Amino acid sequence: MKIIVTAKRVPDPEIKIKVKGDGTGIESHDISYKLNPFDEIAIEEAVRIKENAGGEVILLSIGPGDAQTEIRTGLAMGADRAIQIATDEYVEPSVAARIFKKVVDDESPDLVLMGKQAVDDDANQAGQMLACMLDWPQACFASEIKIEDGRATVKREVDKGIETIEVSIPAVITADLRLNEPRYPSLPMIMKAKKKKIDTISFSDIGIDTTERVKYLGLENPPERAGECKLFETVDELIGALKDEAGIIR
Amino acid sequence: MSNILVVAEHYNGKLKSSTFSSITFARQAGDVHIAVIGSNISDTADALKSYGAARIYKIDKPELEQYLAYEYSIAVTELAKSIDAEMVAMSTSTTAKDLMPVVATRLEAGMASDIIEYTDGKFKRSMYAGNAVATLEITTPKKVVSVLDTAFAKAEPADGESPIEDFQVDIPAGKAKWVAMEESASDRPELKEAEIIVSGGRGFKGPENLHLIESLADKLNAAIGWSRAAVDAGWATNDLQVGQTGKIVAPEMYVAIGISGAIQHQAGMKNSKVIVAINKDEEAPIFSLADYGMVADLFEVLPRMTEKIPDQS
Ligand SMILES: Cc1cc2nc3c(=O)[nH]c(=O)nc-3n(C[C@H](O)[C@H](O)[C@H](O)COP(=O)(O)OP(=O)(O)OC[C@H]3O[C@@H](n4cnc5c(N)ncnc54)[C@H](O)[C@@H]3O)c2cc1C
Ligand SMILES: Nc1ncnc2c1ncn2[C@@H]1O[C@H](COP(=O)(O)O)[C@@H](O)[C@H]1O
Numbered sequence: 001m002k003i004i005v006t007a008k009r010v011p012d013p014e015i016k017i018k019v020k021g022d023g024t025g026i027e028s029h030d031i032s033y034k035l036n037p038f039d040e041i042a043i044e045e046a047v048r049i050k051e052n053a054g055g056e057v058i059l060l061s062i063g064p065g066d067a068q069t070e071i072r073t074g075l076a077m078g079a080d081r082a083i084q085i086a087t088d089e090y091v092e093p094s095v096a097a098r099i100f101k102k103v104v105d106d107e108s109p110d111l112v113l114m115g116k117q118a119v120d121d122d123a124n125q126a127g128q129m130l131a132c133m134l135d136w137p138q139a140c141f142a143s144e145i146k147i148e149d150g151r152a153t154v155k156r157e158v159d160k161g162i163e164t165i166e167v168s169i170p171a172v173i174t175a176d177l178r179l180n181e182p183r184y185p186s187l188p189m190i191m192k193a194k195k196k197k198i199d200t201i202s203f204s205d206i207g208i209d210t211t212e213r214v215k216y217l218g219l220e221n222p223p224e225r226a227g228e229c230k231l232f233e234t235v236d237e238l239i240g241a242l243k244d245e246a247g248i249i250r
Numbered sequence: 251m252s253n254i255l256v257v258a259e260h261y262n263g264k265l266k267s268s269t270f271s272s273i274t275f276a277r278q279a280g281d282v283h284i285a286v287i288g289s290n291i292s293d294t295a296d297a298l299k300s301y302g303a304a305r306i307y308k309i310d311k312p313e314l315e316q317y318l319a320y321e322y323s324i325a326v327t328e329l330a331k332s333i334d335a336e337m338v339a340m341s342t343s344t345t346a347k348d349l350m351p352v353v354a355t356r357l358e359a360g361m362a363s364d365i366i367e368y369t370d371g372k373f374k375r376s377m378y379a380g381n382a383v384a385t386l387e388i389t390t391p392k393k394v395v396s397v398l399d400t401a402f403a404k405a406e407p408a409d410g411e412s413p414i415e416d417f418q419v420d421i422p423a424g425k426a427k428w429v430a431m432e433e434s435a436s437d438r439p440e441l442k443e444a445e446i447i448v449s450g451g452r453g454f455k456g457p458e459n460l461h462l463i464e465s466l467a468d469k470l471n472a473a474i475g476w477s478r479a480a481v482d483a484g485w486a487t488n489d490l491q492v493g494q495t496g497k498i499v500a501p502e503m504y505v506a507i508g509i510s511g512a513i514q515h516q517a518g519m520k521n522s523k524v525i526v527a528i529n530k531d532e533e534a535p536i537f538s539l540a541d542y543g544m545v546a547d548l549f550e551v552l553p554r555m556t557e558k559i560p561d562q563s
Contacts, residue, residue, distance in 0.1 A: 011378070016513060019382045026382060093351070094360065117495060122377055123363045128319065128351035137425035138319050140348050143488065153429065157488040158344040159442075159497070160261060164429040165318070171425075177478065177495060178488065213360030217385045222376065225520065229527070229540040235554040238526070241542055246524050248446070248503045249470070249562055 001055035001147070002109040003046040006100060007074045007082075008036040009067035010120040023218040035070045038115025040077070041175040044182040045145060046113050047078035053147070055110075056080050060103055062096055064088045068198060075193035076185030082196070087203035093121070095210050097129035102208050104134060109170065111152070116141050116174040127174035137167035141176040252280040252336035253304075257287070257326055259343055263294050267443055268341035268399035273301050275397045276339055277405065278368050283307065283333055284412070287325050289315035295414050302408030307333075307417040317345055320424030323352040328419045330357060330392070337393040342498070346396045353394055360388035364498075366401035379494040380517035399442070400500035400521055434487040441490060444473030445502045446562070449492055449519070450485075451477035453508015453529065453548055457485050462552040463507065469556050471563035475499065475519075477509045493518035508548050511536025528552075 011017050011026070012034045018027040035043075046057045059074045059082035061067060071082045085099055104112060117124040131138035139145075139154035143162065146153045147169070156163045157176045167173075185193070203210070232238040242249050254276040259266040276282040282303045286295040288310065295308045309325045326349070330338050338353055340346040342364050354361035366383070367374035373395065377384050388395075441447060448470065450463045467474050475492040476485065492499055494517035504522035509515060511527070511534055519525070520539055527540035530547050537543055544551055 013379065013514065017378050017381050026378065094354070097355070119494070120378055122379070122494065124347045125351040125354075125361060125363060128348060129355045131319075132323070132352045132355040138348070138352075139426065140319075141344060156344075159489055160431065161434040161487060161489050162432045164431075166427045166429050168425045176488075178482065213358075213388065213390045214362060215387045215389050217372065217387060219377070219382045219384050222380055222383050225525075225539055225541075227541065229537045229543045231537075231543050231545060233544075235544075235551055235558055238542060238544055239555070239558055242503070242524075242526070246503070246542070248524055250560060 001049060001053050001111060002058070002107070003049060003055060003111045003113055004058050004060050004104060004107060004109040005039065005042050005046045005074070005079065006112070006114045006126070007039045007043065007059045007061045007071060008115070008118050009033050009061070009063045009070040010036045010118055013037060013119050019219045019221050023220055025219060033067070033070060035073055036115050036118050038117055038119070038175050038177075040182040041177070041179050042113040042115050043074050043077050043079060044180045045175060048180065049147065050078070058083060058107065058109070060100060061085070062087060062091050062099060065200075071198055072193050073185065075196045076190045077183060078189070080196065082198040084198055084200045085203055085206060086200050090216070092212055092214050093123045093125035094129055094213050096126045097133060098208055098210065099206055100126070100130045101133045102206055104130070111170060112172045114172065114174045116176050127172050131172035134172070137171045138173075139165055139167050139171060140174040142173050143176050143178045145173060145179070253283055253333050254280040254337045254339060255326075255330050255333065255335040256282060256284045257338065257340040258284055258294065258298060259341055259345060260286070260288065260291070260294050263288065263291055265294055265297055266341070266343070267404060268343065270301070270404035271399035271402040272339050272341040272397040273405035274402040275365070275368060277302070279337055283335065285309065285326060285329055287314055287322060299411050299414065300407040301405055301412070302410065303412040306412050306414045308414060309417050309419060311421060313421055313423070316428035318424060318426050318428055319348050319352050320426060321421050322349055323356055324421055325419055326353045327356040329417050332417070336391070337395065339395050339397050341399045342396045350394050350396050357392045357394065358390060359392035359394045360390040361394040362386060362388060363396050364398040365395050366398050376517070379513045380520065381513065398498060400498055434489050438467060439471065439473045441473045441475055441492070441497050441499055446470045446472035446505070447475050447499060447501045447503070447522075448472045448505040448507065449475035449477065449509060450480055450507050451509030452479040452483070454480065454485065459549070460485055462549070465556045466552055466559070469559045469561055477515050506536050506540070507552065509536055510534045511539060
C-alpha cells in the first residue's frame with residue numbers, strides 16, 4: 001500500500017501565541033514549531049498500516065524551508081521519504097488541496113491520510129477539498145480505520161456519537177484525536193531519518209493555478225472576559241452568588 | 251439582494267436549533283433561502299415555514315436518508331446553482347465540516363469556516379485555538395461559510411409563510427457507503443442545547459467518581475461536558491468533548507470542575523455567559539476566565555453542592 005500523508009508545520013499548540021501589534025500576523029519570536037498534532041496521528045496510522053501490510057509512506061508538506069526539521073520528525077516516526085513544496089507564505093486549504101492533487105496525480109498512492117484540521121488556521125477543509133478534486137471518497141474525523149479487500153471501514157467521530165462508513169480505495173481519510181497515540185521516535189530512527197530523501201519543489205514551479213479564494217485582511221486579539229473571578233470559601237457562598245447575583249439558579 | 255442558501259441541519263428529521271443561528275446570519279447577508287435535505291422531511295421543512303425565507307427547497311429522496319458527503323454535496327451544489335445563490339451557509343457541526351468544503355470545491359467558491367461576525371462583506375473567524383481573530387474576505391463570486399452558532403442569536407419567527415418547493419435533482423451513487431451509527435444515548439439535555447453545562451476533567455481521577463458530576467447535573471438539569479483528557483481516558487464519549495477540536499458551547503452557565511483550562515479547552519467554552527470554576531490549584535488558567543470559583547478539592551465540594559442546590563428541573 002502506497003500512502004501519502006500530509007504534514008504541516010504549526011506553532012507549538014502548548015504555547016500561547018500573540019497577535020502582532022499591527023495586526024499583520026502573529027509574533028514569531030519565542031515561537032517554537034511542531035508537526036500539526038493531527039498530522040502526527042495520520043503519520044502514525046500510515047506507518048502502522050505499512051508495518052502490517054507493507055508499502056511506502058510519503059510525507060507531503062507545504063511550508064518554509066526550515067520546516068524540514070518537522071518533516072524529519074515525521075520521517076523518524078517511520079515515513080520513507082518526503083516531498084516539500086517550499087514557500088514562506090500562508091497557503092489556504094483550497095490552494096493546498098490543489099497542490100496535493102497535483103502530487104497525488106503524479107504519485108498515484110492508494111490512500112491519502114491527513115489531519116482533520118491544522119491547529120493554526122483551524123479550517124478543517126483541505127482533506128474534504130482534495131477528495132472532491134480527485135473524485136475519491138472521503139472518510140473524515142477517523143477514530144478507527146480497517147483496510148480489507150480494497151475497501152476501508154472507518155469509524156468517524158461525529159456530533160451524535162460514532163458513525164461507521166465504508167469507502168472504496170483509493171480514498172482520502174482524515175484523522176481525529178483518538179485514532180491512535182503517535183510514537184516518540186527512537187534515537188536510531190532519528191539517525192536513520194537524517195538519510196531519508198526530501199524532494200523540494202519551489203512553489204512557483206508546481207505549474208498549477210494557485211490563485212487564492214480567500215484574502216486575510218488582519219488579525220486582532222480576541223475580546224477579553226470582563227472582570228475578576230470571585231473566589232468563595234464555602235459552597236453556601238457560591239450557591240448564594242449564583243442565585244442572587246448571577247440569577248442563574250432558583 | 252443576493253440569494254443566500256442556508257442548509258438546514260437536522261438529525262433524522264429533527265431540526266437542530268443551530269439552524270436558526272445560520273438563518274440570522276443569512277438575514278444579514280441577503281435573501282434567505284433554505285435547503286432541507288434527507289428522506290421523509292416534509293415536517294422538517296414545515297417547521298421552517300415562518301422564518302421569513304423567500305423559499306424553502308426540499309430535496310427528499312430515499313437515497314438521502316443517511317448523510318454522505320458526495321451525495322449531499324451534489325444536492326446542495328445543484329440547488330445553489332439553480333437559484334444562483336451567492337452564498338451557501340450551514341451552522342458549524344461535524345456534518346457542516348464534512349460537507350461545506352466539498353460544496354465550496356464544486357462551486358469553485360472560497361470558504362470561511364466557523365464565522366463569528368459578518369459586516370460589509372467581511373467575515374471574522376477565530377484561529378490558533380481562539381487566540382486570534384482574523385478578518386477576511388472571500389474573493390470568489392460564490393462563497394461558502396460555516397456559521398458558528400454560538401456567535402449568532404437564534405432567529406425569531408418573521409411575518410408570512412415561506413413557500414415550500416420540491417427540488418428535483420439526480421443523485422448518482424458515490425463511492426462511500428453508510429454502515430452504522432452508534433448513538434451516544436443520554437437522557438440529559440444536549441450539550442449544544444443546554445442552558446447549564448457542568449464539565450469534568452482529569453481531576454475526577456477515575457470512572458468510579460463520575461457519579462459525583464452526574465448527581466450535580468441531575469440537580470441542575472444540566473448537560474455534561476468533558477475535557478479531552480477525560481474523553482481520551484475513556485470516561486466519556488467523543489461527542490461530549492468541549493474545546494477547539496470538540497464542541498463549542500456558550501450556555502448561560504458553564505461549571506468547570508477539575509479542568510485546568512488549557513487554551514484548547516477555553517476555545518470551546520469561553521463565550522459562556524457565566525463561568526464557574528472548581529479546582530484545587532489556584533494557579534489553574536481556568537480561574538482567569540471564570541466569574542465565580544472555589545479553590546477546593548472537588549471530592550469535598552461536589553457532594554455538598556449537590557446537596558444544597560435546589561432542584562432546577
Ligand atoms: C491538537 C489538540 C487539540 C486539543 N483539543 C482539545 C479540546 O477540544 N478540548 C479539550 O478539553 N482539550 C483539548 N486538548 C487538550 C488540552 O491541551 C489539555 O491537555 C486538556 O484540556 C487538559 O484536560 P484537563 O483540564 O482535564 O486535565 P489537566 O490539564 O490535567 O487538569 C486537571 C485539573 O484538575 C485539577 N484537579 C486535580 N485534582 C483535583 C481535585 N481533587 N479537586 C479539584 N481539582 C482537581 C488540577 O489542579 C488541574 O488543574 C487538545 C490538545 C491538542 C494538542
Ligand atoms: N501547508 C500544508 N502542508 C501540509 N499539509 C497541510 C497544509 N495545509 C493543510 N494541510 C493538511 O490539511 C489538513 C487540514 O488542514 P486545514 O484545512 O488547514 O485545517 C491538515 O491536517 C494537514 O494535514
